[in-house]
Amino acid sequence: MSQAVQQQAKVTIKPNESFVARAESLTPQLLYRECFPTRLTRVVHDERATHSWRVEAAGEAGELPSLVLGKGDQVILDFGDHTVGSLTLRIKPVGSPPDAPLYLKVTLGEMPVEVAEPFERYDGWLSRSWLQEEAFHIDVLPHTLVMERRYSFRYVKLEVLDTSVKYKVAFEEVICTAVTSADAALLAPCNSADPDLRRIDAVSVKTLEDCMQEVFEDGPKRDRRLWLGDLRLQALANYETFQNNNLVKRCLYLFAAYPTEEGLITANLFMKPTVIADNTYLYDYSLFFVSTLLDYTEASGDMDTLLELWPTARRQIELALDRLDDRSVVRDDPSWWAFVDWHQDLNKQAPAQGILIYSMKAAQRLAELACDAYATELASGSGRSPRRPFGICGTRSGVILSVARPARFPGRRKSGWCWPVSLTGSREAPSWSAYFTRNRTSRRRHLI
Numbered sequence: 116m117s118q119a120v121q122q123q124a125k126v127t128i129k130p131n132e133s134f135v136a137r138a139e140s141l142t143p144q145l146l147y148r149e150c151f152p153t154r155l156t157r158v159v160h161d162e163r164a165t166h167s168w169r170v171e172a173a174g175e176a177g178e179l180p181s182l183v184l185g186k187g188d189q190v191i192l193d194f195g196d197h198t199v200g201s202l203t204l205r206i207k208p209v210g211s212p213p214d215a216p217l218y219l220k221v222t223l224g225e226m227p228v229e230v231a232e233p234f235e236r237y238d239g240w241l242s243r244s245w246l247q248e249e250a251f252h253i254d255v256l257p258h259t260l261v262m263e264r265r266y267s268f269r270y271v272k273l274e275v276l277d278t279s280v281k282y283k284v285a286f287e288e289v290i291c292t293a294v295t296s297a298d299a300a301l302l303a304p305c306n307s308a309d310p311d312l313r314r315i316d317a318v319s320v321k322t323l324e325d326c327m328q329e330v331f332e333d334g335p336k337r338d339r340r341l342w343l344g345d346l347r348l349q350a351l352a353n354y355e356t357f358q359n360n361n362l363v364k365r366c367l368y369l370f371a372a373y374p375t376e377e378g379l380i381t382a383n384l385f386m387k388p389t390v391i392a393d394n395t396y397l398y399d400y401s402l403f404f405v406s407t408l409l410d411y412t413e414a415s416g417d418m419d420t421l422l423e424l425w426p427t428a429r430r431q432i433e434l435a436l437d438r439l440d441d442r443s444v445v446r447d448d449p450s451w452w453a454f455v456d457w458h459q460d461l462n463k464q465a466p467a468q469g470i471l472i473y474s475m476k477a478a479q480r481l482a483e484l485a486c487d488a489y490a491t492e493l494a495s496g497s498g499r500s501p502r503r504p505f506g507i508c509g510t511r512s513g514v515i516l517s518v519a520r521p522a523r524f525p526g527r528r529k530s531g532w533c534w535p536v537s538l539t540g541s542r543e544a545p546s547w548s549a550y551f552t553r554n555r556t557s558r559r560r561h562l563i
Contacts, residue, residue: 217253267334367404
């Protein structure tokens with residue numbers, strides 16, 4: 116069952132202290148800036164809008180300090196762009212001296228629906244604890260409320276749940292201290308003449324910027340972890356945008372620092388309170404360490420890192436080859452998990468086969484650069500090779516998948532890839548093609 120969640124509670128991690136120290140030395144300096152609301156808004160139900168909610172202007176941001184809010188009142192602030200950081204609210208009483216605490220609820224949302232519908236209605240499989248909602252009892256006013264937790268949002272809803280009949284409150288100032296390790300001063304411009312592509316690029320770059328913290332997080336809202344599959348795509352985008360190659364290098368060393376006793380790399384790392392290797396192991400993600408290391412080497416020319424991490428990359432290939440059967444086909448059984456896609460009914464055996472071949476080609480190039488004889492073994496197909504089984508896949512399923520080298524996306528840095536993919540059926544079936552284009556700043560991929 117290649118789509119079954121695999122949790123290996125008994126796995127023993129064997130830390131490489133040298134790599135741990137190397138990763139620690141590469142911890143980036145975080146950059147901070149203050150952001151302020153750009154306007155007051157209201158949410159309006161609209162079946163034509165995303166999630167059936169849209170926002171419309173309700174006033175200027177400068178009107179906020181003059182708004183007086185009592186029990187049951189609320190205001191929604193729009194920060195104008197997606198923001199990652201902590202929030203500070205300066206609150207003062209209005210009317211008689213406060214004779215009861217202020218009971219305040221703060222809801223933060225990336226989309227209008229998050230500040231429109233009560234979170235109590237949420238019934239999804241992800242934990243509700245990821246929803247950004249806080250309640251505070253404030254005994255003494257005036258007060259500066261510092262919400263030290265890091266949030267990911269555009270909209271902030273302030274609800275006065277209760278005060279007393281003698282006083283109300285006003286919010287003199289609401290400030291977000293945004294944080295990232297991406298230096299916008301290093302960002303190269305998008306030179307496309309197409310305005311739609313420029314807007315897509317701006318959103319993509321902003322997404323990458325918000326995910327660049329002490330590591331490349333898969334998402335600043337959730338999971339806030341370092342995932343290998345996400346790192347591969349984020350690193351490719353980084354080379355052509357923020358060019359923070361040391362952050363990629365740090366992430367590679369972190370993964371290499373926490374292998375199992377047999378040398379297998381985890382799919383993701385928790386970063387707090389200390390670095391913890393998750394007990395989830397994905398066939399495709401471990402292999403992506405190989406291609407990510409090659410991409411980094413080609414982008415940076417850093418041969419020292421290549422030579423130091425090559426044994427870790429080689430070990431991922433060796434362990435992956437252990438899963439081949441006597442036909443050189445990746446075995447599909449309940450003992451493994453390949454991610455590839457979230458779809459529960461999509462069997463991952465064939466794409467895992469392709470990822471193995473792709474990774475072996477990357478390993479061959481790394482071995483050549485490292486002057487390792489393993490390159491000859493990979494090139495000749497000696498030993499256990501997964502190259503043959505595509506004929507078998509074609510015979511059994513009537514479909515052969517071949518992925519060509521990426522082509523440039525018009526008007527943008529080479530990180531905007533289009534991947535030509537051809538799916539050829541049986542002799543009688545016509546050939547057809549699609550273009551696989553990936554959002555270079557997140558795990559999301561789209562078949563167009």
